[in-house]
Amino acid sequence: MTVQRWRGAALGLALLLAAGPGGAAKLTERTRQKQAAEAERAVLQQKLTALKRDITRTESAKEDAADALAESEAAISDANRALYDLAREQKDTAGRIARLQKELAQLTKEVDAQKARLSRLLRQQHMAGGEDRIKLLLSGDNPNRINRDLQYLGYVSQAQARLIESLRADVAAVEKNKADTQDAKEELDEIALEQRDQKALLEREKAKRATLVAQLSNKLGEQRKEVGNVQRDEQRLGGLVDKLAKMIEEQRRAEIAAEKRRQQQLAAAAAERARQEKLREQQAAARRQREQQAHNVPRGKPLPGNNPDAIDADENPNLAANKRERERALPPPPPPAPPAGIFPASFPALRGQMAMPVHGEIAARFGGGRGDGPSWKGLFIKAAEGAEVKVVAGGRVVFAEWLRGFGNLIIVDHGSQYMSIYGNNQSLLKRPGDAVRAGEVIASAGNSGGNEQSGLYFEMRHQGRAFDPLGWVTSR
Structure with missing residues (x-):
């Protein structure tokens, strides 16, 4: 190989390594995913807002301090x-950056080793004054030696090509790794900015609430003692649960009907494909028969039964278009199923095995009296403000919003018409539509809704009717 060719190869290598990705501004993947998720949640939130409005529309316009x-x-x-979600995202993103940096170190090490091997190979060829193919062919040397040397040059060229291709792929991987790392760092910057804004908002809202509680303290105390208020609160929650159960059942029936239609369409499409396949087989058999007859009939004599207008399936220009039409007619894939293991196979089988949703003292029990008011329909568990509230079993969040009398309320559907209800929370950490696993943190305890004590109001219901949670959940 000549000095010029060696220098050319070295220059090409330098240009390859110097190339880098464009630095055009772009949205981070996190931003795009958040936008898509918010769009999906907006539809469900509209339904829940309308549901809540329908429940409160029938109530009197009497002012409630809560x-x-x-x-x-x-x-x-x-x-x-938001702060809870951001902290989780921050942890995941930091872990991703650590993994990317580890991969980058390994890739950089491999690239350096490949560059050294390629440089050594090029230097050895230059020092040996490697002969090119034209010189070998015109040298007049022993043909066997020429053939051997040509094969050797071919092996060397292939090895060079593989090494350069491997190096190019690793350099591209390094650049992609750097781009991914930069994207992750930009996500961390976004998260830090959002955290700062949310913390400032939280402090303002806490101060605002403290001022309101001080102003409404006497009025809240009086209204809590009114039997009518307690009864209306219970009726409001019962109506919400009934309407949610109806909405869940309607959705379930719609999903079953949609899946049935989809299966029917798939069966029809499969039958059509089978018919088309059978038709192609028949046409292929007819073609083979005509070809066999053509070997046995004198040239120029028409084949008996031969139809010159018949077109073989493989030669039919409309088949491809027909196939595309059939594919377009196929039903869309079903919506993503809940993660495996979310809904219990049998909720009653979990009786006595579920943990209490929050650690604390039970201040009110199911069936206990409330003075002159109605009896308790669930448990009130005293707990420190901000204590973790965990879902008792797997399911899907169907309601997560403020409701008069219960403050920040979250309801989880466990399937088979079983629901668990968590009220008076300081914060709701899940949104409607979220799938949750048993023991997952869904809220933090508090005293929202005008409650005197900090803690959690907890109910369990089946077919809309409340039942005693004790015996189903244990404190162990």
Whole structure:
């Protein structure tokens, strides 16, 4: 190989390594995913807002002091949930950056080793004064030696090509790794900025709520003693649960009907494909028969039964178009199923095995009296403000919003018409539509809704009717 060719190869290598990705501004992947998720949640939230509005529409317009706290308590919940989500994202992103940096170190090491091997190979060829193919062919040397040397040159060229291709792929991987790392760092910057804003918002809302509670303290105390208020609160929750159960059942029936239609369409499409395949087989058999007859009939004599207008399936220009039409007619794939293991196979089988949703003292029990008011339909568990509230079993969040009398309320559907209800929370950490596993943190305890004590109001219901949670959940 000549000095010029060696220098050319070295220059090409330098240009290859110097190339880098464009630095055009772009949205981070996190931003795109958040936008898509928010768009999906907006549809479900509209349904729940309409449901809540329908429940409160029938109530009297009597002023409730707790309603004055609603906006502030909901804002505190939203800010805390945002901070919770951001902390989780921050942890995941930091872990991703650590993995990328580890991969980058390994890739850089491999690239350096490949560059050294390629440089050594090029230097050896230059020092040996490697003969090119034209010189070998015109040298008049022994043909066997020429053939051997040509094969050797071919092997060397292939090795060079493989090494350069491997190096190019590793350099591209390094650049992609750097781009991914930069994207992750930009996500961390976004998260830090959002955290700062949410913390400032949280502090403002907490101060606002404290001022309102001080102003409404006497009024809240009086209204809590009114039997009518307690009864209306229970009726409101019962109506919400009934309407949610109806909405869940309607959705389930719609999914079953959609899946049935889809299966019917798939069966029809399969039958059509089978018919087309059978037709192609028949046409292929007819073609083979005509070809066999053509070997046995004198040239120029028409084949008996031969139809010159018949077109073989493989030669039919409309088949491809027909196939595309059939593919377009196929039903869309079903919506993504809940993650495996989310809904219990049998909720009653979990009786006595579920853990209490929050650690604390049980201050009120199912069936206990409330003075002159109705009896308790669930448990009130005293707990420190901010204590973790965990879902008792797997399921899907169907409601997560402020409700008069229960403050920040979250309801989880466990399937088979079983629901668990968690009220008076400081913050709701999950949104409607979220799938949750048993023991997952879904809220933090508090005293929202005008409650005197910090803690959690907990109910369990089947077919809309409340039942005693004790015996189903244990404190172990």
